[in-house]
Amino acid sequence: MxxxxxxxxxxxxxxxxxxxxxxxxxxxxxxxxxxxxxxxxxxxxFFSPFKNAFKDFSYLDLYYSDKLKEQNFDLNENIVLVNIDRLNRKEIADVLNDIQRQSPKVIGLDVIFKEEQDPIWDAFLTEKLSNDAFVFAYSFIDDKEISNAGTFNSVDGNKGYANFNFNASSAVVRNFQGIRSIGAQTYFSFPVMIAEHYIGKEWLIEKSRFLKKERPINYTGTRENFLILESKDILGIPEIPFIKDKIVMVGYLGNERTHLYDIEDKHFTPMNKKFVGKSPPDTFGLVIHANIVQMLLTNNYIQxxxxxxxxxxxxxxxxxxxxxxxxxxxxxxxxxxxxxxxxxxxxxxxxxxxxxxxxxxxxxxxxxxxxxxxxxxxxxxxxxxxxxxxxxxxxxxxxxxxxx
Incomplete structure (x- = not known):
């Protein structure tokens, strides 16, 4: 007044x-x-072209555009990404075996083995997935759960959905929903399960109400701003000190030389350098998950x-x-x-x-x-x-x- x-x-x-x-x-x-x-x-x-043209635009993307130019990200050193690129199941099993030898606290596996293939190599892979440190990913498609074939789910309860949010009309990943309820069943997201395994169950109990609502993602870095290991950096290496007691997230990050031109498992995010007009997807799903885990661990939420x-x-x-x-x-x-x-x-x-x-x-x-x-x-x-x-x-x- x-x-x-x-x-x-x-x-x-x-x-x-x-x-x-x-x-x-x-x-x-x-x-x-x-x-x-x-x-x-x-x-x-008549208004559909205008609505579709602006539905995925946000002036707040200007912030990320400036932030990427600064290159002064404060990233969590406890997160290490491992790229499986085009490895077959036997090679993935070898990589996972050598990762476990380094004693990480959590291994988040953002790979879904939907079908059984070669019985010998499937059994070999299953043997490498029996560690309690694993957190497995699955996806919801029209409320139907798409997950690993039964053989590969060696650890009960150590899994989370890889969907970021459930708004099908939005192409840009700006938000995520950490906990989802369908009927009487409660489901937890992949990053939330990784954070819970790293911090403890008390953290999840405390944050459960907060994570049930869709929340904006506080992006802190692109692929270039995380520590990424290729299979050659792990296989046969007797000791990798910076992996011990850390979070290791395993998934697809494209070829280390040509990943900029690879759009498989890439999504549009506010970090896209071209935030107005047409552009290819900019960020791999594993990197988005890593940003969410980073936010959960540091309690660095956007209010x-x-x-x-x-x-x-x-x-x-x-x-x-x-x-x-x-x-x-x-x-x-x-x-x-x-x-x-x-x-x-x-x-x-x-x-x-x-x-x-x-x-x-x-x-x-x-x-x-x-x-x-x-x-x-x-x-x-x-x-x-x-x-x-x-x-x-x-x-x-x-x-x-x-x-x-």
């Missing part, structure tokens, strides 16, 4: 109350129009401004803006349109800047809807004035614009 009174300090007495009432009615009118527009947009295919606060601030800013420009509109200032356009532009730019600043400090402030509603509502003042004139002429409804 202090801000509102400072803006309208020149309005006194009866005019102040009339402006307040007119601003409230204009706000209701603009919200109704906005609701109709949104309803039409949802039901007309999301709640929707109720967004709603409150939208209503307040819309009301203040309408009250101010309704007052100016009646004065018939020659610079009214110029002022209105400048305020709309400055408001949008300043709010984007504030949102980026907050995001840099770990707070996600989704201001797109706030900007859209405020700017849209201010643009409807002229139409509302005509509507007010109609009601005054026909029904003698008085207000700030028209009264006896």
């Amino acid at each position: 202090k801000l509102l009174k400072s803006i309208l300090h020149k309005i006194k007495g009866k005019d102040f109350l009339l402006v307040m009432k007119e601003a409230f009615k204009c706000m209701v009118f603009s919200f109704m129009v906005l609701g109709v527009v949104m309803l039409i947009g949802l039901n007309l295919n 999301v401004v709640p929707n109720w606060f967004l709603l409150v601030i939208t209503v307040i800013l819309t009301f203040i803006g309408l009250a101010y420009f309704i007052y100016l509109n009646k004065r018939q200032l020659a610079s009214y349109i110029l002022r209105l356009n400048l305020v709309q532009l400055l408001f949008s730019v300043s709010f984007v800047w504030v949102s980026l600043l907050l995001f840099r400090n770990g707070i996600l402030f989704k201001i797109s809807s706030v900007i859209a509603v405020v700017v849209f509502s201010l643009g409807l003042i002229g139409y509302y004035k005509k509507l007010a004139h109609y009601f005054y002429k026909k029904y003698k409804w008085e207000g700030y614009f028209y009264h006896d």
Whole structure:
């Protein structure tokens, strides 16, 4: 109210109350129009190209673009990635065997052996998967679990789903859901199970409620910013000291020389260098999992401004803006349109800047809807004035614009 009174300090007495009432009615009118527009947009295919063009764009990707240029990531040294590239099952078993000899605390295996193949090599691989340190990955496809063939699941309960989130309409991986419930059954994600095996069951009990909701991923590095070992770096090496008691995540990371041109198991993320326009997927699934594990271990979450606060601030800013420009509109200032356009532009730019600043400090402030509603509502003042004139002429409804 202090801000509102400072803006309208020149309005006194009866005019102040009339402006307040007119601003409230204009706000209701603009919200109704906005609701109709949104309803039409949802039901007309005409708007589909526009919706599809912007659904995976976020101005917050500018933050990651600048962050990648800085190259000063603070990565968790307890995470080591191992690339299996195009290895067969016998070669994968050899790699896993040599990894276990280095005594890591957790081995996250982001590989799904859906079918049994050669009985001899399958049995050899199964033997190497019997360590309690393993966490296995599986996937949900239409609520159907796709996991390892029964032979390979040697350790009960040590598995997590590899899906990042369950929003099929979004191509960019910005969020993840750590715990998912289907009916009476509870499922845990692959990164959550890795963190639980590393930190302890008490951590999962404490975080279970928090992880049931979809959360934004705090990305801290690309493939180049993690320690990656190839099979040649492991096989036959008697001792690798930096693996002991660490988290080793095994999966596909492409060829070490040509991985930039490999799109197998790659996903779009906010770290894509080309965040506007067409581009190939930029990040391997194992690297995304590593970023999530990094976030879980360091407790470095992005805090999301709640929707109720967004709603409150939208209503307040819309009301203040309408009250101010309704007052100016009646004065018939020659610079009214110029002022209105400048305020709309400055408001949008300043709010984007504030949102980026907050995001840099770990707070996600989704201001797109706030900007859209405020700017849209201010643009409807002229139409509302005509509507007010109609009601005054026909029904003698008085207000700030028209009264006896």
